[in-house]
Amino acid sequence: MVWDWLPEYWPRLLEGVWITIQLLVISLAAGTILSIPLGLVQVTGPRFLSWLALGFCTLIRGTPLLIQLWLIYYGLGSLFPGIPGLRESFLWPYLRDAFPYAVFAFTLSVAGYQGEVMRAGFLSVAKGELEAGKAFGMSRWTLLRRIWLPRAFQNVLPTLGNEAILTLKATPLAATITVYDVFGVATIIRQETFRIYEPLLLIAGIYIVITLIITLLYRWIENRVPKPV
């Protein structure tokens, strides 16, 4: 094993880790927000929206993320230059960059998988609690905000930690559309130094460390939230 390339590439690796974490955190946050309505309409209806949500979740969960990512980056990305005026607009620099496409694809993916989790979460809240809220004269919105949503989150909290780790493990796919996350940097190192194993082993270690941090973080959150009875 040869590690003499490490000092030279260390700063770029750290930049890569930072990109990976940004990608992970933004798409987890945005995906979680989207997953709430996706789960909710599947439980409450109206039927048209619930079918739409079910279809979306099935499509996301039933196809490889890599294909979704390529469809969004290469497929949708190839349409934008044809739209008149877009090249001159303020949006163009973002549309040329790969990172927003990756964030978009990962957000949809998180939303699809987590929408299914939230559906189960909403279903798991006992009817009596919702009836009690209604008896107190809560409006539907207050009921959702004060009882249904927090109780649903509480029930699915252990699952959410797993989802976060699965998303982390999917982030290297972004390197295939020229996002230089930590995996992308490792690919550059492999091409420039001709070392095959060392960079891969190093980032495998980095991913294990990030996984460990996520596990501890979610355990900390879980301990602060009262256990579901």
Add this chain to the structure above:
Amino acid sequence: MDLGFIDLSQLAYNPPGRGRLLLIGLLATVQIAIGAYLLGLTIGFLGALGKLYGSRPVKWFLEGYTTIVRAVPELVLILLVFYAGSGLVNEVLRNFGYRPIDINALLAGIVVLGIVMGAYATEVMRGAITAIPKGQLEAARAFGMSGRMTLRRIIAPAMMPLAIPGLSNLWLIVLKDTALLAVIGSIELATRTRQAGATTREYLTFYLAALVLYLLLTLVSMYLIRHVERYFRRGLRGANT
């Protein structure tokens, strides 16, 4: 036919359409997925037994295997196993005086994904075996069954209904994970799609077509899984609900 953004004539079965190539890729995807799944199940069954009844070094080895594989991204694992594996094979060949060979893409995909799936299958099956009521194993011993016979007649059939949900999930995962092989260049659907998209620049058409094909694979699988589950759960109480 031209639908504006999507050019369906590109998907025609005969050249210059690339429909045939995509279908060949689809077939390879299914073959790789089935092979990797069977390999994963075998590793998983042996791994679960090793984790529960093996000697201490065996347990340590398996613990390391499942922990590392489940914490490291599949993409990184696929590259590591692929390079390490093909390097090893060629090293051995060279030592015996043969020329290095190109690794068969189908076989490489099966082995690489099988090793990854094996770690998940090990955990699923270990959980299922531990969930078998102790009384059943004690009953087997009381009847004088040998270890091997207990395994064949009691453990294997009793753990199946408990393992089935996890294992069917794993099938859906391996089906989608085959697409990752496009990174090392394979012959399956994702690789074929990327090649077709890059040569014709009709990215949207081909990636949408691939998306539909993968979705069909998943939907057909889910339909079949429902029947398999019913078969394996036939002995359980409340199985028909």
